[in-house]
Amino acid sequence: MIKKCLFPAAGYGTRFLPATKSMPKEMLPVVNKPLIQYGVEEAIDAGLTTMAIVTGRGKRAMEDHFDVNYELEHQIKGSSKEEYLEGIRSIMDKSVFSYTRQIEMKGLGHAILSGETLIGDEPFAVVLADDLCISPETDGVLAQMVGLYKQFRCSIVAVEEVPMEDTQKYGVIKGDMIRDDIFKVTEMVEKPAPEDAPSNLAIIGRYILTPDIFDILRNTKPGVGGEVQITDALMQQAKDGCVLAYKFKGRRFDCGSVAGFVEATNYCFENLYE
Numbered sequence: 001m002i003k004k005c006l007f008p009a010a011g012y013g014t015r016f017l018p019a020t021k022s023m024p025k026e027m028l029p030v031v032n033k034p035l036i037q038y039g040v041e042e043a044i045d046a047g048l049t050t051m052a053i054v055t056g057r058g059k060r061a062m063e064d065h066f067d068v069n070y071e072l073e074h075q076i077k078g079s080s081k082e083e084y085l086e087g088i089r090s091i092m093d094k095s096v097f098s099y100t101r102q103i104e105m106k107g108l109g110h111a112i113l114s115g116e117t118l119i120g121d122e123p124f125a126v127v128l129a130d131d132l133c134i135s136p137e138t139d140g141v142l143a144q145m146v147g148l149y150k151q152f153r154c155s156i157v158a159v160e161e162v163p164m165e166d167t168q169k170y171g172v173i174k175g176d177m178i179r180d181d182i183f184k185v186t187e188m189v190e191k192p193a194p195e196d197a198p199s200n201l202a203i204i205g206r207y208i209l210t211p212d213i214f215d216i217l218r219n220t221k222p223g224v225g226g227e228v229q230i231t232d233a234l235m236q237q238a239k240d241g242c243v244l245a246y247k248f249k250g251r252r253f254d255c256g257s258v259a260g261f262v263e264a265t266n267y268c269f270e271n272l273y274e
């Protein structure tokens with residue numbers, strides 16, 4: 001069963017400069033919690049126990065976040081402020097963290113391949129923490145996908161409908177509908193212009209991948225933007241066997257963009273913050 005979750009978190013986050021000059025994008029707080037922590041909580045809710053994080057230069061703050069801070073904890077021990085750390089402590093009790101570095105930023109596909117050393121030969125989940133997913137009325141998006149994996153045993157990408165003019169920001173799929181919210185992928189294009197897009201179903205930052213993806217990625221040539229694209233590797237997997245696209249239940253905020261980040265902050269402050 002799926003136990004590990006990979007977090008590719010080595011990107012430069014240029015859309016958030018200057019904030020991301022010396023701080024990882026994944027540590028930007030939505031209200032009072034960094035993006036990466038929302039992602040880890042979603043993974044824990046899906047029953048995953050090992051968090052494998054692909055980092056890069058200047059990303060040490062993430063490792064410190066999922067570690068004890070003895071001075072701080074000693075300082076606030078016995079005070080009412082201790083409760084602010086309960087969430088992160090419980091995460092550390094429930095999960096194991098491992099890290100590796102992507103030495104050169106050669107794209108998301110390359111970042112996932114860099115994580116092979118932490119994952120090994122088993123199916124795994126992938127979370128892009130800058131896509132913040134909230135599903136107040138149902139299980140988290142990863143939990144929904146882990147449930148589907150148990151049934152279908154193949155790679156799964158989460159998709160949502162986007163306005164046609166936005167297709168060039170995403171990987172876009174075409175597929176045969178096998179349930180009203182599940183498609184068997186027949187085509188996948190990275191960042192197509194609206195006139196070339198096969199549909200408006202865009203891949204968001206949640207994946208379940210079978211481990212054969214690593215061999216495919218090793219043989220995947222750089223694609224759009226000169227980067228190794230996970231979309232190209234998944235298209236190969238779809239041709240060889242099966243990849244499903246799942247229209248998840250819930251809301252996604254594109255926190256890699258300033259507008260999406262502000263929207264997420266307002267939503268979380270109004271609906272989740274106590």
Ligand code: UTP
Pocket residue numbers: 008009010011012013014015016025054102104105106107108110111128129130256
């Ligand atoms: P993005 O396309 O959002 O790139 O990456 P980015 O560098 O993070 O941000 P911008 O576009 O410059 O503002 C999508 C995800 O893939 C990871 C990122 O960390 C992010 O979670 N990624 C991307 C890597 O880990 N390595 C890469 O080489 C590229």
